[in-house]
Amino acid sequence: ETGVTQTPRHLVMGMTNKKSLKCEQHLGHNAMYWYKQSAKKPLELMFVYSLEERVENNSVPSRFSPECPNSSHLFLHLHTLQPEDSALYLCASSPEGQGFYEQYFGPGTRLTVT
């Protein structure tokens, strides 16, 4: 238990569906992250939020839309996804978004796009 929770743990959606992934951290951290983990590839950083402001968007397609309403919650809204978007989506948090700290990860959401 790292203090970072993600829901749902598994999600199957069609290409025309709209769904959201949720992440919550109970560590009092100020920075939150979304990563994509595909088979045979390194973790890919998608978005970084620091003090609820987006500070990084790594050329992620617009069909992925992040939202950070407060420093404890992070969402990833999904719409019109493609089969190649099937992956494990990991959320992480750290004390600050600009410092030198380790990140604490949630258990991930396994997404399958059919």
Place this chain on the structure above:
Amino acid sequence: AQTVTQSQPEMSVQEAETVTLSCTYDTSENNYYLFWYKQPPSRQMILVIRQEAYKQQNATENRFSVNFQKAAKSFSLKISDSQLGDTAMYFCALGSWGKLQFGAGTQVVVTP
């Protein structure tokens, strides 16, 4: 740009033996941290050990220790007295200014 390279896709070790995982990196930053994370079959990413680049002393955490060679930009992980629960994917990561760059990972399999 920062890069992290793990050249061993998979390693097998017997219980109670020692295994060493290699990691090399490249960065133009003077301040950075290095980490090893473990991802068991549950997929939960767990921090194993961290090393501040400005510290010469190698970090140790119970059975896990690192060999940090800053000039060579090398950061290897040694797992001593391997246990079945150490079976996992191990990722080397370079951290700087709030971001982590991960290597491709090394799958460690501990056999009885």
